Amino acid sequence: MDVDKIDIAIIEALKKDARTSFREIARLLKISPDTISNRFERLKKEGVIINSTVVIDPSRIGYSFIARFGINVKPAYSPQVLEKIIQLPSVIVASKLVGSHDVIAISVVKDFPHLCRLRDTILEMPYVEKVEVGMWIETMELCPHYFLI
């Protein structure tokens, strides 16, 4: 979909603080709150804005590092595997991949037993052939604008 300057301005304002009132944004952009509201609904309907959410620091609620899983599956089945992986409670993002792996998943992890359980759970899924794990050091942030941590 085509997004114009006003859409971008709305997105930028809400990216900084999703709780900004439409009235406040309207005042800044000098247009009516109804316009903002309509634009917001349209951006959501078109899938540009997926949702609004609270950004939580995972390290403050018991998570200690981030792990990246590179997963090899029988390629034709990657959508099914993806659906299953994203259901795992600590997984933040999962995507189909082109390159050395077929699927990538990024997860917050509590400790090493938790990491082992995650890897084993993925390995036990049908059509999964191999799981490679990378553990991130000193980084508890992914890319808040896209992945929220």
Place this chain on the structure above:
Amino acid sequence: MFEIPSYIDHHMSENKIDTIDIQILRLLQGDARKSFKEIAKQCGVSTDTIKNRFNAMKKKGIIRGTTIVIDPKQLEKKHLVFIGIQVTHPYSGQVLNMVKRISGMCVVTRAIGRYDIEAIAILDDIEKIGMTKSTIGDFQQVKNVDVDILVDKPLLCPKNFELD
């Protein structure tokens, strides 16, 4: 978004987060624009309590803020790529700093596993992806660079889709 544990363990005790806090976080994870009044109704406490708790969690750094989740491909027609870098043993710090300076990098981190450094970048097109790969490969201390391209729409944890 990841799951908020339903219990309080030793990591969390210092932050004094209780079941009402957890309930507030869960409701806001699904919709950050939900009014404090509505959250109060669902939690069975007063609106002021919610407001105070929200502000307290922000002050403690448990809540970093609120934001909207955007589909980068819809908005900017860009590619997300994963970059795995293997480095000659003692030089990972230097390479890390160099990679961080390349444009389009979202996150660049030291890692344990097959790669010494892992990164995620948002790049304009295939050409840019190729250029980025060779820029990193040209660093003397880099042994190998793997680039994987994320295709289709990346799936975020279902909590982010509650509204749909």
